[in-house]
Amino acid sequence: MWSTPLLALRGICKRYGAVSALTDVELEIHAGEVVALVGDNGAGKSTLVKVITGAEPADEGTIEWDGRPVRIARPRDAQSLGIASVYQDLALCETLDVVGNLFLGHEIGGTGILDEVSMERRACELELLDTLSIGIPSVRVPVASLSAGQRKTVAIARALISEPRLLVLDEPTASLGVQQSAHFLDLIDRLRERGIGVLLVSHNLGDVKAVADQVAVLHLGRNNGFLSVPTTSQEQIVSCITGATNNAVTHRDARAWEGGR
Incomplete structure (x- = not known):
C-alpha cells in the first residue's frame, strides 16, 4: 500500500484561448520519491510546472497536498506549502x-x-x-x-x-560537464534520503534512469504513461514520449497495478 501522496494532481486542465496545453493530467509525488517528468517539446511539461509552482493556475482540476485539497494560484501559495523550484535560467x-x-x-x-x-x-x-x-x-x-x-x-x-518538502528541478544537468552532472545526480539521491520529494524535469533519459523512481510521460498535453524506472527500458520510455505507445493510464491506476503485482 502506498502512503498518501505529498502532491497529487487530479484532472488538471490548462487552456490558452482555444489551445489546450494540458488535458486531464494526473501526477503523484510522494515524500522521498524522485519522479521524472518527460515529454517532447510542446508536450506540456513547462505548463505543468507552472501550475505546480503557482506561476499559472490551472483552469480545471484538483491539487491535493498531504491528502487535502489546496489552491495554488500564485508562487507564494506554493512556497507556503513547501514547494521550491529551480528553473533552467536559474533566476x-x-x-x-x-x-x-x-x-x-x-x-x-x-x-x-x-x-x-x-x-x-x-x-x-x-x-x-x-x-x-x-x-x-x-x-x-x-x-x-x-x-x-x-x-x-x-x-x-x-x-x-x-527547507522545502518538494523540490522542482528544471533540466538540472543542462550545460554541465560529466563530473558536474554526476555531482548533481548525487545531490538528488541525498535529497531523496532526506525525505524530500523531487520532480525532475529532464530530456536526458540517462539522468532519469540514474536517479528517478518513477517517470511520468506527457504527450500532447496528456498523460501517456506513469512507469517504474527500474523495470522500464529506455526504449519503452521513448515510445511513450513519441506517442508510438499509447499508455495513458492514470497514476492511481498505475499505483494500484504495481501494488497488486
Missing part, C-alpha cells in the same frame, strides 16, 4: 555575490539594516556548497564570475534554504 542576480543571491527576498535583519554577518555565516555553514565540491572560491564573489555548475549550485542552495 540569479549576477551583480550580487553568493550571499546576496542565497538570501534574496529572505534577507536577515530588521529596521532596514541587513545582518550581513549572520547571512554570511549561514551561507558558509551550508552543507550543499561544500559537498558538491565544485570550487566556489568565496561566498562573497559575484555570481557573474562563477561557472555554470557553480551558479546552479547557488540556485539549488537558495531553494533549499527554505
Whole structure:
C-alpha cells in the first residue's frame, strides 16, 4: 500500500484561448520519491510546472497536498506549502555575490539594516556548497564570475534554504560537464534520503534512469504513461514520449497495478 501522496494532481486542465496545453493530467509525488517528468517539446511539461509552482493556475482540476485539497494560484501559495523550484535560467542576480543571491527576498535583519554577518555565516555553514565540491572560491564573489555548475549550485542552495518538502528541478544537468552532472545526480539521491520529494524535469533519459523512481510521460498535453524506472527500458520510455505507445493510464491506476503485482 502506498502512503498518501505529498502532491497529487487530479484532472488538471490548462487552456490558452482555444489551445489546450494540458488535458486531464494526473501526477503523484510522494515524500522521498524522485519522479521524472518527460515529454517532447510542446508536450506540456513547462505548463505543468507552472501550475505546480503557482506561476499559472490551472483552469480545471484538483491539487491535493498531504491528502487535502489546496489552491495554488500564485508562487507564494506554493512556497507556503513547501514547494521550491529551480528553473533552467536559474533566476540569479549576477551583480550580487553568493550571499546576496542565497538570501534574496529572505534577507536577515530588521529596521532596514541587513545582518550581513549572520547571512554570511549561514551561507558558509551550508552543507550543499561544500559537498558538491565544485570550487566556489568565496561566498562573497559575484555570481557573474562563477561557472555554470557553480551558479546552479547557488540556485539549488537558495531553494533549499527554505527547507522545502518538494523540490522542482528544471533540466538540472543542462550545460554541465560529466563530473558536474554526476555531482548533481548525487545531490538528488541525498535529497531523496532526506525525505524530500523531487520532480525532475529532464530530456536526458540517462539522468532519469540514474536517479528517478518513477517517470511520468506527457504527450500532447496528456498523460501517456506513469512507469517504474527500474523495470522500464529506455526504449519503452521513448515510445511513450513519441506517442508510438499509447499508455495513458492514470497514476492511481498505475499505483494500484504495481501494488497488486
